[in-house]
Amino acid sequence: MEASSARLAGGPEISMHGFTEQPKGWLSWLTTTDHKRIGVMYLYATFLWFILGGVMALIMRLQLAQPDNTLLSGETYNSLASMHGVTMIFLWIVPVLAGFGNYFVPLMIGARDMAFPRLNALSFWLLVGGGIAFFCSLFFEPPQAGWTSYAPLSDDAYSPGGGIDAWIFLIHLTGLSSLVGAINFIATIHNMRAPGMSWGRMPLFVWSILVYSYLLVAALPAIAAAATMLLTDRHFGTGFFNVADGGDPLLWQHLxxxxGHPEVYIMILPAFGIISEILPVFSRKPVFGYKAIAASTVTIAFLALVVWAHHMFTTPTATVVLAFFMLSSFAISVPTGVKIFNWIATLWRGQIMMKTALYFAVALPGLFVIGGISGVMLAVFPVDWQLHDTYYVVAHLHYVLFGGSVFGIFAGLYYWFPKMSGRLLSETLGKLSFWLMFVGFNLTFLIQHSAGLSGMPRRVYDYPADAGLTAYNLISTVGSFLLGIGVMVTVVNVLKSVKNGRRAGNDPWKGNTLEWFTQSPPPANNFDTIPRVRSVEPMKDIRREVQKAGKASESVAQPVTSGTS
Amino acid sequence: MPARRTLLALAAALAALLVFAGPAAADLFTPESGGSPNADKIDTLYKITLYISIPILLLVEGTLIYSLVKYKARRGGQAEQIRGNTSLELGWTIGAAVILVILTGVTFAFLNGITKPEESGPEIAGGVQVAAIGQPDPPGGKGMRITVNGQQYLWRYDYPGKESLFSYHEMVVPTDTTVTLDITSSDVVHSWWIPKLGGKADAVPGHTAETWFKISKPGLYGGQCAELCGAGHADMRAVVRAVPPDEFERWAKDQRAEIKAAQDGLASQRKAREAQTGGGG
Known part of the structure; x- marks a missing residue:
């Protein structure tokens, strides 16, 4: 009885007959329109950028390890800080989530591919183009105006080099990539769900990708417009952001x-979705409050569109506006809190299997709640006047984006790797990686709250020895290297296991959703027969029916039980 | 697991190092304060939000860890197939909302004390010119209004009065006097921030931000630009030197004389050069 047993082995294996093999050779990868191969390419490319962005962060931490350090100049430090932020946001978190979405949305909804497979390939190659255009700036002059490229600092008068133009290229190319991808997700999810999969039976990860896509469509035009205005300001004599020409720097910040703020939720909601899939599977329980989690995703997305000016509390702005954005930011913490409570309730009275995927999944609420609470404190705008643009904010955003999104992404990697490769990742290396990352992460970022409270602004390349910041920064640097080692352990784990890992079988975790119904890795056409969906946990139903029948059952989409594997 | 134990030991050692770091640990949990009443009020408001937050944090982390330990899979164990609990879910939604309503009330209760400049002290010496013509007076009519201008990478302060009085980097102010700042920038966006004297105010070209402070203890109050403004951002520092009013008056007199001398010198130099080049300029 797998429902009552915490062990993974045993129980019937489900496989299929009649599937299409994937073509072979490198050319088949370059020309592929298969959502799984595109997904895998997304994952490889984004992990590469993640490592590059991480190396930049470590160089910055080396510079800050000592007061008055001369390792880097102000210019180099600003370039690294700008490129680190841009890489992590536009080339790592947003696209890696699109990668998981690409691979798993069609599988989870029982579709054979995305709605527009060629558009899907275009999405990926636009992303690669954006990344290359941006990184090319390393060979002339990288941008130095932060990931936010605030005007007028980013205007031609103060940033005459080409770095900002490379940034504009990246914004347009990755923006188009995301926009095209988002439209593809929306079309796929609305139209291609398996028979019986009503909105109330759609996996929570698919809900999160749907909402992620709508948010991208709503938010990206604003940055595309702003980047184009900056481009014409820089090169064609307009003055949108230039006071002398009747423009306004605050217009840039608003646009x-x-x-930028919906982007934050674009980066976290799919990670929430990933762990909403993982927690029930590994506690052998249904997710607690399915409807509340889905509804809170939608609520967060709506509110995400009306909180943007909480990034601008220190600008000259009327108090009534500040109060509005404080209240809207407070409001968004309610549905987020609801999610956290629901996840904990999912674990409650379960039978929790202590696998690496669960470790990472549980770390998400554990760490995100710290970033969430510091977020509420930052939303109190008089308090923000002290904390804004300090290391307190750096700590806050890393608790949300690393403790939240990245731990969620790693959870997804450990959870889905067996499906994508057919092999299990090493649990020993996985847990080692987790503990190194968990301890390293907290060592790096917890102390940064105190650095910020003691008056250390962000984006400074040095600080004086008598500022009382030396101990904070040294601890943070030590932590960052532990964190880096932890990430590399997972990289090694993946590279080792992809060829030599233990064979996973179709359904190593006894999953709830349809991706576990097909082979690992799935064949080109995903499914032989699309099963009819009768609940929010279709795979659980299929396993139950197979077990009842004892062998292949026509009523459950003709799966055949393989003997052993 | 030994690896895990080593890591925990390392973490503990570093935590201990931090605790014994002495002055560095003085302001571990709260913002800087002690220079001006608005900074003190922000500090109090921060503490209130922190005290509200800590029980919530402990509750969440506690339940999470408890569930992980208590409900670890056991041979023959049964997972309860619970799908939800409407009253519980409604309860925590409303609970969260109520806490935020309280927080809103507290914030508005503190807001006036933080944003409205206090009445200036009575001790200010008669000779100090406090406001330029056309500027609204701070409450009490005895405060001082200074224009702050951010420039890559230094701060310029213009004092009111008919005779030119300004300084760079170090702002000298009389104690017990409400100083109101009009903050702007002449190039990129900067942010004025002296942590012990209250919150930040961005210096945005084309806009004027306002903030204030009132210092009772003479001394030096340091800060620096808090908005990325270019390669020298980290070195764009500012110091406020608070001195008793009579000393301020002396400083203002000397500074005015110095500026006048410099300007006269410059003027005569210019004249000399013009004479040399035949008035072409």
Missing amino acids: FWFF
Whole structure:
């Protein structure tokens, strides 16, 4: 009885007959329109950028390890800080989530591919183009105006080099990539769900990708417009952001953050979705409050569009506006809190299997709640006047984006790797990686709250020895290297296991959703027969029916039980 | 697991190092304060939000860890197939909302004390010119209004009065006097921030931000630009030197004389050069 047993072995294996093999050779990868191969390419490309962005962060931490350090100049430090932020946001978190979405949305809804497979390939190659255009700036002059490229600092008068133009290229190319991808997700999810999969039976990860896509469509035009205005300001004599020409620097900030804050939720919601899939599977329980989790995703997305000016509390702005954005930011913490409570309730009275995927999944609420609470404190705008643009904010955003999104992404990697490769990742290396990352992460970022409270602004390349910041920064640097080692352990784990890992079988975790119904890795056409969906946990139903029948059952989409594997 | 134990030991050692770091640990949990009443009020408001937050944090982390330990899979164990609990879910939604309503009330209760400049002290010496013509007076009519201008990478302060009085980097102010700042920038966006004297105010070209402070203890109050403004951002520092009013008056007199001398010198130099080049300029 797998429902009552915490062990993974045993129980019937389900496989299929009649599937299409994947073509072979490198050319088949370059020309592929298969959502799984595109997904895998997304994952490889984004992990590469993640490592590059991480190396930049470590160089910055080396510079800050000592007061008055001369390792880097102000210019180099600003370039690294800008490129680190841009890489992590536009080339790592947003696209890696699109990668998981690409691979798993069609599988989870029982579709054979995305709605527009060629558009899907275009999405990926636009992303690669954006990344290359941006990184090319390393060979002339990288951008130095932060990931936010605030005007007028980013205007031609103060940033004459080409770095900002490379940034504009990246914004347009990755923006188009995301936009095209988002439209593809929306079309796929609305139209291609398996028979019986009503909105109330759609996996929570698919809900999160749907909402992620709508948010991208809503938010990206603002940054595309702003980047184009900056381009014409820089090269064609307009003055949108230039006071002397009747423009206004605050216009940039409004446009940027109208995109920038939804972007934050674009980066976290799919990670929430990933762990909403993982927690029930590994506690052998249904997810607690399915409707509340789905509804809170939608609520968060709506509110995400009306909180942007909380990034601008220190600008000259009327108090009534500040109060509005404080209240809207408070409001968004309610549905987020609801999610956290629901996840904990999912674990409650379960039978929790202590696998690496669960470790990472549980770390998400554990760490995100710290970033969430510091977020509420930052939303109190008089308090923000002290904390804004300090290391307190750096700590807050890393608790949300690393403790939240990245731990969620790693959970997804450990959970889905067996499906994508047919092999299990090493649990020993996985847990080692987890503990190194968990301890390293907290060592790096917890102390940064105190650095910020003691007056250390962000984006500074040095600080004086008498500022009382030396101990904080040294601890943070030590932590960052532990974190880096932890990430590399997972990289090694993946590279080792992809060829030599233990064979996973179709359904190593006894999953709830349809991706576990097909082979690992899935054949080109995903499914032989699309099963009819009768609940929010279709795979659980299939396993139950197979077990009842004892062998292949026509009523459950003709799966055949393989003997052993 | 030994690896895990080593890591925990390392973490503990570093935590201990931090605790014994002495002055560095003085302001571990709260913002800087002690220079001006608005900074003190922000500090109090921060503490209140922190005290509200800590029980919530402990509750969440506690339940999470408890569930992980208590409900670890056991041979023959049964997972309860619970799908939800409407009253529980409604309860925590409303609970969260109520906490935020309280927080809103507290914030508005503190807001006036933080944003409205206090009445200036009575001790200010008669000779100090406090406001330029056309500027609204701070409450009490005895405060001082200074224009702050951010420039890559230094701060310029213009004092009111008919005779030119300004300084760079170090702002000298009289104690017990409400100083109101009009903050702007002449190039990129900067942010004025002296942590012990209250919150930040961005210096945005084309806009004027306002903030204030009132210092009772003479001394030096340091800060720096808090908005990325270019390669020298980290070195764009500012110091406020608070001195008793009579000393301020002396400083203002000397500074005015110095500026006048410099300007006169410059003027005569210019004249000399013009004479040399035949008035072409």
